Amino acid sequence: MTLTCVDCRASYPATLLYACEACGGLLEVTRPGTEPPGLDALVSPAVTLGECGTPLLPVRPGSLPTPARALWFKDETRNPSGSFKDRLVSAALTTALTFGSKGLVCASSGNAGASAAAYAARAGIPAVILVPERTPTEKMAQIAAYGALLVKVAGHYSNSYAMALAVARETGFVNVTTTFLNPYGTDALRLVGHEIYDQLGGQVPDWVFVPTGSGPLVKGVFQGFADRGGRMPRLVAVQAEGCAPIVKAFEERAGEVQAWGEPKTIASGISDPLIGYARDGTYTLRLVRESGGCAIAVSDDEIRRAMRVLAAGNGIFAEPTGASSLAAAQKMLARGDIGPDERIVCMVTGHGFKDFGIYRQMPVHEIRVEADASASVIIQALEGMGPPERVV
Ligand SMILES: [Zn+2]
CATH class of the missing domain: 3.40.50.1100 (Rossmann fold)
Known part of the structure; x- marks a missing residue:
């Protein structure tokens, strides 16, 4: 397995490398000689949920x-x-552990962060998850529930992205940010x-x-x-x-x-x-x-x-x-x-x-009834909904 630059085609040994050293281009995994390439390892990652x-x-x-x-x-x-981020994170973390990573960092709009936090919990390693401060509260609650350090970063996603690069550099933790950053x-x-x-x-x-x-x-x-x-x-x-x-x-x-x-x-x-x-x-x-x-x-x-x-x-x-x-x-x-x-x-x-x-802001079919209300109230509401063929 090697890493190859998608732009200049420079090739590197498989390590925790996030960009081409020659041109800064994106790296992709290449596995010459197998067909289809390397699927077995992807199908059975070590860190899996x-x-x-x-x-x-x-x-x-x-x-x-x-x-x-x-x-x-x-x-x-x-x-x-x-x-779908679970697909990425399971593979990225499985590979990183073979390189000796002791923790993970992830910049996320929410889903990748929740995924990274879950798989870090599964692997028993610390996770630092950076999200824009306006991320939906459900996503942030999920990240925190998995025990990660949740970092709310002011402004849009790209700010979290830049900060994750710095944290990964300082800690040596693997960066599983799910742009094209992590080729695995x-x-x-x-x-x-x-x-x-x-x-x-x-x-x-x-x-x-x-x-x-x-x-x-x-x-x-x-x-x-x-x-x-x-x-x-x-x-x-x-x-x-x-x-x-x-x-x-x-x-x-x-x-x-x-x-x-x-x-x-x-x-x-x-x-x-x-x-x-x-x-x-x-x-x-x-x-x-x-x-x-x-x-x-x-x-x-x-x-x-x-x-x-x-x-x-x-x-x-x-x-x-x-x-x-x-x-x-x-x-x-x-x-x-x-x-x-x-x-x-x-x-x-x-x-x-x-x-x-x-x-919560969408129209729904909802009524409230007293505990002793007759079923006919509910049936009336049901009839008012029209045929289910076009409920939307
Ligand atoms: Zn390159």
Whole structure:
């Protein structure tokens, strides 16, 4: 196993190295001679809580405002800490322990931090988790519950990112920040592509929608399908209108992604302005273009509607970021960019338990009754709800 720069192709022995020493580029894990490369180690990491192997659920017919006949949800909420980040963290930490790491550091918008704290607890090592101070309270409570040191950093995510670099440098702890920083973590995401491929019986989807901050999950899906050979799905990097650096570069046909200003969106998991590491976004944009896909931004209202379709229409409870993929797929279906017969997979990246605040503001069917109320009151309310076919 070696580390290779995705830009200048310089190669390094496998150590705790986070960037190319020659050009500062992103590093990826290469395992020459095995095919598919190194999957055994990824499937059975030493530090595990039972991550991966999440279900691929077909959409309930009739639940989509703009219909699609072949749409699936890759339900990553089912990972141990409630998001796809568990795939990354289990692999990154397993590798770091073999290098002698005594603790971990993670900058996070919440989900990676919760995951890192959980796996640190599992490994019995200390964890320092840095999050923006405006992170949803549920995510912060989860991080603290796992016993980590929770550091609330003023301002947006990129501030936490910079501080994590400093803490990792000073302590020697492994940095499992889930941008492209830790090549072992990013590498583990290729299993997502493999799982989708297998779950669809080898039939490659036409489109895969991926909620995207810096973009390691885009790479994971890309790499997984590339491992299997044959046709590639078109990858769609989904961002929020209030934080869309990759979409902006895609629409302007720019070669490089520029950092965003102040993010403003309910989708905390993809609220990443890429300040100081816009290069990550440029790499993700390159993969999106290579796949023939695109980058698209969705509004907070579109995300809220998708959350309702997922929860009330399909029984899947997702946080705003997790529903952004469906919001984008609906947008492209409605515009006719995608035909109703094309095969679509939406990555649902994080659990609804992680951000109750948004659901609390949504209309619900709810009544209060006295303890001695007649059942007819409830039946009346039930009849007032209308048919369940279009609950959303
Ligand atoms: Zn390089």
